[in-house]
Amino acid sequence: MKKLCIVLADYYKDISKMLLDGAASEQANDKCNLVIKKVYHVPGVFEIPVTISKHINRYDCFVALGCVIKGETPHFDLISKAVVNAIMDLSVESKKPIGNGIITCLNMKQALERANPEGKDIGGNAVSAVNQTLANFK
Numbered sequence: 001m002k003k004l005c006i007v008l009a010d011y012y013k014d015i016s017k018m019l020l021d022g023a024a025s026e027q028a029n030d031k032c033n034l035v036i037k038k039v040y041h042v043p044g045v046f047e048i049p050v051t052i053s054k055h056i057n058r059y060d061c062f063v064a065l066g067c068v069i070k071g072e073t074p075h076f077d078l079i080s081k082a083v084v085n086a087i088m089d090l091s092v093e094s095k096k097p098i099g100n101g102i103i104t105c106l107n108m109k110q111a112l113e114r115a116n117p118e119g120k121d122i123g124g125n126a127v128s129a130v131n132q133t134l135a136n137f138k
Contacts, residue, residue, distance in 0.1 A: 002060035002134055004034040004127070007052055009045045009066025009102075018115035019065040019101055022123030032131050034061065045102055046079055049086035056094050061134060063099040063126045067115065070106045080104045097133040101126030 006023060010016050020039065027036050037059060040051050045066040052062050064087055070076040083102060091098040101123050103114045114120040 001033055001035045003037045003058075004061050004063065004130065005052075005055060005059035006036060006039045006063045006065060007048045008039055008041050009043065009048055010041050011044045012067045012069070012108075012111065015067040015103065015111050015115045016065065018112075018117060019067075019103075019123035022115070022117035022121045022125075023063055023065060023101065023127045025117055026121075026124035026127040026131075032127065033134065034127065034131055044079075045083050048083060048102070049090060052087070052090055052098060056090065056096065059096075061097045061099070061130045063101055063123075063130060065101040065123055065126065067103040067105070067111050069108060069111055070104075076104070097130045099126030099130040 008016055008020055027034050042048060042051050045068055048064045068076055068080050087098050103111050103122055105111050114122045117124060
């Protein structure tokens with residue numbers, strides 16, 4: 001079993017809970033070779049990359065969970081791009097998979113649909129992607 005660390009942005013608490021529920025459910029799947037060793041809670045998605053970076057050597061893989069909803073300013077575009085790029089850079093540099101379970105959407109309705117474990121299950125999908133990626137590392 002590989003050690004999985006989840007970094008969860010709690011800005012939208014209802015969304016975060018659903019993302020984490022989906023991730024935990026997928027991790028409990030018999031085909032999953034990951035065990036959640038730690039969940040770090042951060043205030044928003046901007047804090048996810050630095051938290052992963054701080055702990056990169058302690059875990060085999062990571063899943064980033066959170067939500068950014070578009071508002072009336074360019075903040076959405078700037079934050080979304082910066083965070084995704086930082087996560088990709090960390091993953092490539094460390095050669096460790098980091099599942100992207102960060103929802104970027106236009107409104108709360110879309111966010112709820114994507115976070116719901118009974119819907120699009122972005123949290124579960126991020127764990128599944130990491131599990132499948134690690135299977136290819138043999």
